[in-house]
Structure formats: structure tokens, C-alpha cells
């Protein structure tokens with residue numbers, strides 16, 4: 001059934017969600033505090049990148065189903081999709097969730113549904129949202145329905161995953177959950193699993209924590225394997241042939257705004273019991289320093305005292321333009337601390353604050369002593385080692401993602417070092 005929907009927060013999740021509902025017959029009003037972003041969207045210009053978003057936004061606005069402004073308005077359903085970052089002391093910053101909730105209070109009416117999509121520490125709906133929503137004077141659960149339906153999409157494949165992923169729907173009561181399931185069934189083809197709000201909050205945080213702990217395990221194994229002369233990539237591949245084993249991959253650290261953040265919610269919630277979770281965070285946060293030290297050791301062993309390194313990859317993962325929490329920045333910091341000169345190159349990143357960055361590979365490699373690969377972009381996998389070799393001072397490549405073809409590079413005369421490898 002056609003609804004009016006007010007989406008608060010037009011970022012990586014809110015905007016695609018608003019556009020999807022608009023293009024599935026609902027009347028949507030999108031709200032963002034960022035006036036510049038709102039103005040751009042009103043003119044059908046994007047402030048974020050996502051495959052397939054532009055044409056969907058055009059369609060939504062042209063059809064008249066989507067309007068955008070900086071203030072909320074009356075609707076049947078309110079969807080909140082705002083950031084929930086951590087503060088420098090690693091505790092959750094829930095101010096955006098609280099103020100977004102407060103901003104809709106003047107507009108909610110009996111029979112409305114409020115849905116939180118942001119990933120939050122368990123009990124946020126109960127302890128942060130509901131105290132704001134009661135100020136509407138409506139009876140929570142009888143007149144005003146509330147649920148948590150966390151997004152689960154991966155950047156770069158948002159529109160595919162919005163439709164096909166299963167969804168967890170956590171209502172503050174069964175009626176809230178049923179109403180939410182009904183709404184999302186406008187476009188979701190995956191299964192929708194109803195539960196209570198706090199369980200849904202925990203489930204979402206657990207999913208990202210599972211990955212963080214598993215990656216930390218892989219990173220720990222990489223160090224152990226390197227020390228005993230075994231290639232960890234080969235070992236993990238073989239272990240994963242077991243039907244019940246799925247070890248993730250090591251690397252220079254964990255980036256993005258989710259996996260490196262959400263585990264802290266559980267540490268804050270129950271410091272005493274979140275032991276493995278806390279240790280995993282520290283292990284992954286220690287990988288940039290490990291990577292910089294690896295580079296230093298490799299170069300020192302070759303007698304190169306004042307090296308210059310071409311750092312390839314600034315995005316937090318392959319084939320995206322997103323640098324949020326990217327471990328590359330910390331690796332660069334750690335290189336700097338070890339007095340290693342660097343120049344960074346990432347064809348996916350157009351703007352950043354780095355002093356030493358180039359948009360040309362030739363400039364990055366000019367007189368470099370080594371290449372250090374930090375992101376597994378396809379363009380790096382496709383590099384032709386023969387073309388580049390003569391520009392460099394030394395033919396050394398350090399691959400932290402095991403993404404280049406070792407044989408090809410060795411054949412071209414390079415010495416190849418891989419993180420978690422016996423030959424380091």
C-alpha cells in the first residue's frame with residue numbers, strides 16, 4: 001500500500017533507501033542537515049558515489065515521488081539513517097541518532113511507524129530513541145510503532161543487496177515488526193526475520209564483529225606462518241577446503257566505517273566479557289605498524305638505508321573510492337615515524353589531504369626503492385612489471401593483499417615480498 005515516508009539522513013544508506021521507496025510507488029521526503037548536499041540532490045546531483053544511484057535518483061525526482069529538504073515533515077513512516085560513529089575514547093557517539101529522533105517528534109501522529117536503520121549499540125532504541133519519542137505524547141507501542149531494521153548492504157553493491165539480502169526486523173512489539181516487514185516488502189526479495197529491537201541491534205553488531213575477529217585471527221596466523229616459513233595464503237586456502245571452515249584474509253589493517261567501529265560497541269557494553277573482541281580490535285589496529293615495519297625490514301636487509309616507497313592504494317578496500325578509516329593512512333604515518341619517504345598513488349581517490357600523492361603512476365615509481373601495495377584494486381593486479389621497472393631505483397615489491405601474480409613479477413626481475421609469507 002502506498003505510504004508517505006520521511007527519511008532522515010541522506011548518506012550511503014538513507015539516500016539509496018529513499019530512492020528505492022520512491023521508485024516503488026511511495027511518496028518520500030528526504031531530509032539532511034547538510035544544506036549543500038540537499039541543494040545538490042534537489043538538482044539531481046550526487047554528493048556520494050554508488051553504482052546505479054544517479055539514474056535511480058533522476059527517476060525518483062522526475063516522477064515527483066521524491067522531494068528533499070533540510071527539515072522533516074508529516075508522514076506515515078519515519079526512517080532514520082544517520083551516522084553512529086565512535087568518539088576518540090572508543091565509546092559510541094549517539095548524538096546524531098538522538099537529534100534525528102528529536103527532529104521528527106513535532107511531526108509524528110497516532111498510527112505512525114518509526115524505523116531506525118543506523119547500526120547502534122544494543123539498547124539504543126530503548127535508551128536513546130524512546131525517551132525522545134515519548135515527548136510526542138503518543139502511547140509508544142499502541143499509537144506510535146517503533147522498530148530497528150539495520151541495513152546490511154556492502155558499498156558498491158547497495159542496490160543489488162538492498163533487494164536480495166535477508167533483513168532482520170526488530171520491533172519494540174510484534175505490531176511494530178509486522179508493519180515494518182510490510183513496508184520493506186515493497187522491494188525486498190530476501191527473507192525478513194522478525195524479532196525484538198534489542199536482538200536486532202545485537203545481531204547487526206555481531207555480524208561486523210564476527211568479521212573483525214576472523215580477520216584478526218587471519219592476521220595473527222599470518223605473523224605465525226611468516227615466522228615458521230609457511231605461506232599463510234596457501235595455508236588459509238587449503239584450510240578453507242574444509243566444509244565448516246571459513247578463515248578470512250590478512251592484510252594491512254581493517255578500514256571502513258563499520259567493521260573497525262562496531263566491535264567497540266560491545267567492548268563498551270561489557271568490557272569484562274568482550275575479551276576476544278577487544279583483542280581482535282587491537283590486533284587489527286596494529287597491522288599498519290606491522291606493515292610499515294615489514295617494509296623497513298625488507299629494505300634494511302637489502303642495505304637500503306634511506307628508502308623511498310611508492311605506496312599503491314589509499315581506499316580502504318579494492319575498487320572503491322572510499323577512504324574512511326583506511327589503514328593506508330596509518331601505514332603512511334608509521335612509515336613516516338620510521339623515517340621512510342613515500343609517495344602515494346590511488347587512481348580511485350581524486351581528493352585527499354595527503355601531502356605526497358600523485359595521480360600518475362610514473363611519478364610514484366620514479367626513483368622509488370620499492371612498491372608497497374595496500375589495496376587490491378583491479379588496476380594494481382593488472383600492472384605490467386616490465387613497463388615500470390627501469391624507473392625505479394630497486395626492483396622490490398611488497399604485496400600486503402597477495403593480489404599480484406608473483407611469478408610474472410619475479411620473471412620481470414622483481415624481488416617479491418608478501419605479508420604472511422615464508423620468503424620475507
Ligand code: SAJ
Pocket residue numbers: 119151152153154155207208211215248249250251252253254255256257258259316317318
Ligand atoms: N578485510 C580484511 N580481510 C578480510 C575481509 C576484509 O582485511 O578477509 C578488510 C578490508 O580490506 C577492509 C575492511 O576489512 O579494510 C572492511 O571491509 P569489508 O568489505 O569486509 O566490509 P565493509 O565495511 O565494506 O561492510 C561491512 C559489511 N558487513 C559484513 O560483511 C558482515 C556490510 O554487509 C555491512 O552493511 C557494513 O559493514 C555496515 O554498514 O555495517
